[in-house]
Amino acid sequence: MTAAGPEPFGRRLTAAMDRYGPLCVGIDPHTSLLARWGLPEDASGVREFSLRTVEALTGVVGVVKPQAAFFEQFGSAGVAALEETVAACRAAGLVCVVDAKRGDIGSTMAGYAQAFVGKDSALAGDAVTVTPYLGFGSLDPLIADARSTGRGVFVLALTSNPEGAQVQHARDRDGMSVAAQIAASAAAANADELAAGEPLGSVGLVVGATVGSAPRDLGMDLAAVGGPMLAPGLGAQGAGITEIRSVFAGAERAVLPSSSREILSAGPDRENLADAARRVQAGLQDLRGGRCDQQL
């Protein structure tokens, strides 16, 4: 947070959402999409798919989210395609969230930190998703490293898949749910940055856009988190702006809804892809209280 340090992630993300609106486009080179785009089911296919998507979305949206699994399924060659995708995002000025859902402890967590938020790592975008089965505290080394490089972290908190309740809805002795504890830990992690005047902290949450009243039922104080809320489930999975307003009441300006297949299936034509992103984005403008800079 010194004047000489890197610009914090929360500030950069806020600028991107102010300019383009609150939309994150998932780069999910699923094999069915590769086939639809006429691309081979291999590392060269995911590379081509991802670079074309970045090109089509440059100047159209502010944030993209490559999903690591779709690259890793083709091994190290796929991971090299992910590195190229991250580099393309950087060159295009797109905020890039690498959806890797990593999590471990100690020196192993430090290894993942180097990979995904490390200073000179080719795999490091602007933020990474992480999983807290080993406790929120196990993520601290990665969060510290992310801050030092001006990057962000999105911690899995409450997901929309029905199986997630087994873990996320469980409660401690005081009756506090796991999901609420993760939210409270994130709020604590963001306190210093918010006190220093940042619009958003560097530590966000992943909360499904289709979870309905679960945040309230589970005692999650999303309005207090102070970090961005990555919200998958838009479009194909059923959530629209009404559902998002309900799930994230009080934290609307921090929500970053994510959409993948609905937009990607409009490709490979560049203009069709950009138009699909523009349509989804237009439907989200009211979430942050009005039109974004780009459309003024």
Place this chain on the structure above:
Amino acid sequence: MTAAGPEPFGRRLTAAMDRYGPLCVGIDPHTSLLARWGLPEDASGVREFSLRTVEALTGVVGVVKPQAAFFEQFGSAGVAALEETVAACRAAGLVCVVDAKRGDIGSTMAGYAQAFVGKDSALAGDAVTVTPYLGFGSLDPLIADARSTGRGVFVLALTSNPEGAQVQHARDRDGMSVAAQIAASAAAANADELAAGEPLGSVGLVVGATVGSAPRDLGMDLAAVGGPMLAPGLGAQGAGITEIRSVFAGAERAVLPSSSREILSAGPDRENLADAARRVQAGLQDLRGGRCDQQL
């Protein structure tokens, strides 16, 4: 489980433990170990470190566990080194557990399944570790794929880091802890294979060797799981055979204690490394009720 199918993981792992004893050597090319071995801190260093370790341990131990984070920290070149390590294990007849702790849902989980248990994937060893923050059920597609290729899955259940309690000790409405639910889900997943006469199911757990009485306190029925118990925390982290017997009472024959730094720091000399592994392994022989085939 058809006669024409691949040999199940539980059977192969049991054969390896019968032959060599119950030890898994972690391949953790930590930067401090690279320096100690006189290797560069880059992908070529982790490659050399890992291939030398595999060579030194061939014919000495039955199971190794490369830790993905230490490879990923060097990006796609590091992941290529992991692929070479997996291939070297295969050529040497070592059972290889890729410690990747992946976890996601739906088509993304299918991507990780292809990467780590897929039929022709260069990243797929004999088993992979996974994380259940999205619920045990979210792992089902990967578990099904693993069975179809004769591979195994180790699900994070109860870890030794103090932060883990926030999630793992939480309880559902009926008072059942998350850790106990994961164990019960694994038991259910293994039931068919055990009924068919397999010595161990394909679905194991990760339970820290240093967790003391926590499994009993949390109501985990480890004896009922029927899958292998990967137990990190041996040696440097403080657990010996006495602690392991206490933690895994009733499931001793299923325990696969894991040791990394204590053994690896004996390198790079090949014989010193092998001797260190032999010493640790000798201290574990009684765990399975006596001497292993190799020493008869």
